[in-house]
Amino acid sequence: MEELFQNGSSYAPFLSLTSHQNLKSEFHQGEEEEASKVIRSEGSSRSVAVKKKGKKQRFAFQTRSQVDILDDGYRWRKYGQKAVKNNTFPRSYYRCTYGGCNVKKQVQRLTSDQEVVVTTYEGVHSHPIEKSTENFEHILTQMQIYSSF
DNA sequence: CGGGTTTGACCGGCGC
DNA sequence: GCGCCGGTCAAACCCG
Numbered sequence: 062m063e064e065l066f067q068n069g070s071s072y073a074p075f076l077s078l079t080s081h082q083n084l085k086s087e088f089h090q091g092e093e094e095e096a097s098k099v100i101r102s103e104g105s106s107r108s109v110a111v112k113k114k115g116k117k118q119r120f121a122f123q124t125r126s127q128v129d130i131l132d133d134g135y136r137w138r139k140y141g142q143k144a145v146k147n148n149t150f151p152r153s154y155y156r157c158t159y160g161g162c163n164v165k166k167q168v169q170r171l172t173s174d175q176e177v178v179v180t181t182y183e184g185v186h187s188h189p190i191e192k193s194t195e196n197f198e199h200i201l202t203q204m205q206i207y208s209s210f
Numbered sequence: 211c212g213g214g215t216t217t218g219a220c221c222g223g224c225g226c
Numbered sequence: 227g228c229g230c231c232g233g234t235c236a237a238a239c240c241c242g
Binding site: 218 | 227228229230231232233234235236237238239240241242
């Protein structure tokens, strides 16, 4: 499936997500300094201060599909859903459930095209894939890069 | 029961 | 300083 990306001018950084061993080295720009959480429970509610040290690389692409959940082989746990101002449809926030892997992902639909789903990855997986990529490869064929860092 | 989803509240940044 | 806006948390809930 690599040729798929070499076909395009710049291959997708999130490809490193899928092929954990091979092409991940090229996208080391920006150290993926994991955001350290400072939890201070001073009686009241939770206060989590997130230190943003390194810049996590983000990468977005859009797909035509009827379902929001793009199964890319990883396990995602939803941690939020919010409606954004310019878009009618809410945006969903996911996070990789692997221990120590802080990769995030957000999915949103376009108001103009309800069929188009924009998926944004943030961070790099530090572990191999769980499922087979066959399903995802099919998505790869129809997806188009929207923006990258 | 355990893990994932739901959902409202909370918090920080930014613009006015 | 306040209020909008976007992102995250966490408790309750749901489902296998």
